[in-house]
Amino acid sequence: xxxxxxxxxxxxxxxxxxxxxxxxxxxxxxxxxxxxxxxxxxxxxxxxxxxxxxxxxxxxxxxxxxxxxxxxxxxxxxxxxxxxxxxxxxxxxxxxxxxxxxxxxxxxxxxxxxxxxxxxxxxxxxxxxxxxxxxxxxxxxxxxxxxxxxxxxxxxxxxxxxxxxxxxxxxxxxxxxxxxxxxxxxxxxxxxxxxxxxxxxxxxxxxxxxxxx
Amino acid sequence: xxxxxxxxxxxxxxxxxxxxxxxxxxxxxxxxxxxxxxxxxxxxxxxxxxxxxxxxxxxxxxxxxxxxxxxxxxxxxxxxxxxxxxxxxxxxxxxxxxxxxxxxxxxxxxxxxxxxxxxxxxxxxxxxxxxxxxxxxxxxxxxxxxxxxxxxxxxxxxxxxxxxxxxxxxxxxxxxxxxxxxxxxxxxxxxxxxxxxxxxxxxxxxxxxxxxxxxxxxxxxxxxxxxxxxxxxxxxxxxxxxxxxxxxxxxxxxxxxxxxxxxxxxxxxxxxxxxxxxxxxxxxxxxxxxxxxxx
Numbered sequence: 001x002x003x004x005x006x007x008x009x010x011x012x013x014x015x016x017x018x019x020x021x022x023x024x025x026x027x028x029x030x031x032x033x034x035x036x037x038x039x040x041x042x043x044x045x046x047x048x049x050x051x052x053x054x055x056x057x058x059x060x061x062x063x064x065x066x067x068x069x070x071x072x073x074x075x076x077x078x079x080x081x082x083x084x085x086x087x088x089x090x091x092x093x094x095x096x097x098x099x100x101x102x103x104x105x106x107x108x109x110x111x112x113x114x115x116x117x118x119x120x121x122x123x124x125x126x127x128x129x130x131x132x133x134x135x136x137x138x139x140x141x142x143x144x145x146x147x148x149x150x151x152x153x154x155x156x157x158x159x160x161x162x163x164x165x166x167x168x169x170x171x172x173x174x175x176x177x178x179x180x181x182x183x184x185x186x187x188x189x190x191x192x193x194x195x196x197x198x199x200x201x202x203x204x205x206x207x208x209x210x211x212x213x
Numbered sequence: 214x215x216x217x218x219x220x221x222x223x224x225x226x227x228x229x230x231x232x233x234x235x236x237x238x239x240x241x242x243x244x245x246x247x248x249x250x251x252x253x254x255x256x257x258x259x260x261x262x263x264x265x266x267x268x269x270x271x272x273x274x275x276x277x278x279x280x281x282x283x284x285x286x287x288x289x290x291x292x293x294x295x296x297x298x299x300x301x302x303x304x305x306x307x308x309x310x311x312x313x314x315x316x317x318x319x320x321x322x323x324x325x326x327x328x329x330x331x332x333x334x335x336x337x338x339x340x341x342x343x344x345x346x347x348x349x350x351x352x353x354x355x356x357x358x359x360x361x362x363x364x365x366x367x368x369x370x371x372x373x374x375x376x377x378x379x380x381x382x383x384x385x386x387x388x389x390x391x392x393x394x395x396x397x398x399x400x401x402x403x404x405x406x407x408x409x410x411x412x413x414x415x416x417x418x419x420x421x422x423x424x425x426x427x428x429x430x431x432x433x434x435x436x437x438x439x440x441x442x443x444x445x446x447x448x449x450x451x452x453x454x455x456x457x458x459x460x461x462x463x464x465x466x467x468x469x470x471x472x473x474x475x476x477x478x479x480x481x482x483x484x485x486x487x488x489x490x491x492x493x494x495x496x497x498x499x500x501x502x503x504x505x506x507x508x
Contacts, residue, residue, distance in 0.1 A: 034419075063421035074419070076412055087413075090220060091422035135420070 003028055003198045006042070010176065012142070015169045017185050018178040019209055020195035026178035029195070030145050033176065034066060035059050047142045064092055067136030067144040067173075071151035073128045075120040081107060081131045082116040088135045106134045110164055126157030130164065137168055144168060146177040150184065158184065185209040224430035228406045229437060235405065236438055239398040243442025243493055244449070246391030247486045251450035253384040254485065258478040259457070260377040262316055266338070267370050272347045273339040274364040275354050279307065279332055285359025289337060292354075298346045302339040310335055319475060334361050344368075392493055395442070399435045399497030406431060407505045414506065428506055432498045439494015443487045450482050 003025045010016055018026045031037045032044055035051045044051040047065045054062060075084050082103055089099045107116050110130040120128050129149060136144060146165065150158040162184055169175045179185060185192060185208060192207030193200060229236050266274060277286055286304075293302050305313075311330040318325050341347055347365035355363045407414065417427050454474050 057424070060418075060421040060423045063419065066421075068419055074412070074416060076416060087416065088420040090217075091417045091420060091426060093217065093426070139420075 013172045015175045015190045017192045024195040025198040065142050067141040069132045069136050069146045069149045071148040073132045080117050085135045106138045110134045125153050143174045182209040225433040228434045235402045239438045240442045242395040244445035246388045247446030248449040249384050249388035251482050251486050253381045254482045259474050270340045271338040272341045272344045272367040275337040276334040276361045277359050278361045281359035300340045300342045305336050307335050396493050396497040400501045403435050403498045403501035428502045431502050435498020436494040439490040443490020446486050447483045
């Protein structure tokens with residue numbers, strides 16, 4: 001999906017909803033923020049880095065400051081909750097000592113300290129998303145990007161996950177969340193940016209999902 | 214950022230085990246092809262030792278008595294200079310001949326110990342315009358003062374050289390085809406490995422693992438396959454050498470007694486085999502990683 005004429009400023013510590021119908025460009029915007037894609041024109045600054053100017057070899061280091069979660073969780077099915085989170089630390093070269101100290105701590109934060117040894121298949125959808133959040137947040141990133149994180153969850157678990165994201169946001173982490181969930185957006189009353197056909201329709205503080213919906 | 218050795222070893226070993234049948238196929242192909250390369254090199258070295266006196270197109274050897282006076286050698290030299298059939302010639306003194314002799318007779322230590330440098334005949338090596346003239350010229354010099362004997366059996370030597378170069382060409386061609394298949398096999402093993410681990414790879418990219426961190430286990434996997442194959446082939450080369458030596462000693466194959474493979478030949482062959490194995494393994498996996506692991 002092509003985006004054009006996008007001009008957004010998100011402050012440190014903000015909580016932003018990206019809304020819009022499928023194909024409106026929400027995911028493309030998130031991919032741009034993660035430097036999975038590069039803009040043809042214009043500039044993107046994330047956590048102090050100009051992504052257009054960022055050398056390819058620096059991209060991995062940039063991504064260590066960005067946490068991401070997805071609708072489909074993207075956990076490794078043959079690893080336990082603990083190992084999934086540990087994997088994220090292991091592959092950026094953290095020591096065993098750091099890993100064994102930080103992983104239980106973060107899994108406790110997301111409320112899974114009693115299920116660290118479970119495989120994803122032995123966890124509910126909400127629990128799997130909590131593991132994914134733990135993995136995304138274990139490096140204490142400045143920004144957390146969420147691409148429809150509650151899309152696969154029932155309403156009750158959705159609220160559990162949202163409360164967790166709010167808590168993470170309160171620690172000072174910027175949260176940008178693409179969503180279709182009207183109920184969440186309407187009741188949380190946070191900044192809402194609406195995209196339509198690749199352009200910004202609306203950018204509203206303390207907004208709701210749709211005007212007049 | 215430090216890449217932990219433990220992680221890399223664990224990942225590489227895990228990948229190899231997951232693809233063990235394919236890895237085995239790759240290793241065996243490397244081993245067979247490099248054994249052929251090694252065998253071809255050994256034959257080449259053996260033949261070149263056996264025919265060292267005839268190198269440079271020499272068709273006639275004139276040996277002097279070890280104690281022949283300079284005047285007698287000089288008289289031969291003057292005649293050679295005057296002969297129209299002679300294209301060129303050169304003198305090989307006792308010390309150089311002794312060296313050659315030691316190399317040539319390395320398979321016969323008894324003889325080697327019995328002969329000293331003073332007993333070795335110096336010689337003229339003659340290149341003719343027409344090899345057919347060799348017997349006639351040989352007979353002219355055979356009876357002259359100071360001349361011990363002449364040798365002009367170039368035809369047999371040439372047959373041997375021709376046969377061995379045909380054999381080498383065939384073996385090398387086979388080996389090249391097999392090496393190519395080995396590279397493709399390794400490429401494919403790594404590609405399958407990357408595909409099998411695409412979830413891990415995508416997570417690694419998301420959480421900010423560096424490209425090298427992601428690539429190194431796959432590259433090491435290919436390198437290991439190439440290297441293990443090469444080690445098997447290197448062992449094969451050693452086996453081949455002892456087989457040659459066994460045949461020469463036990464069956465008294467006199468024809469082959471000059472067919473000496475020295476330990477430096479073997480060391481060179483081993484190094485070459487290992488190097489090619491590494492290149493094939495690293496090359497195959499490098500192509501796969503380049504093509505299928507782009508960020």
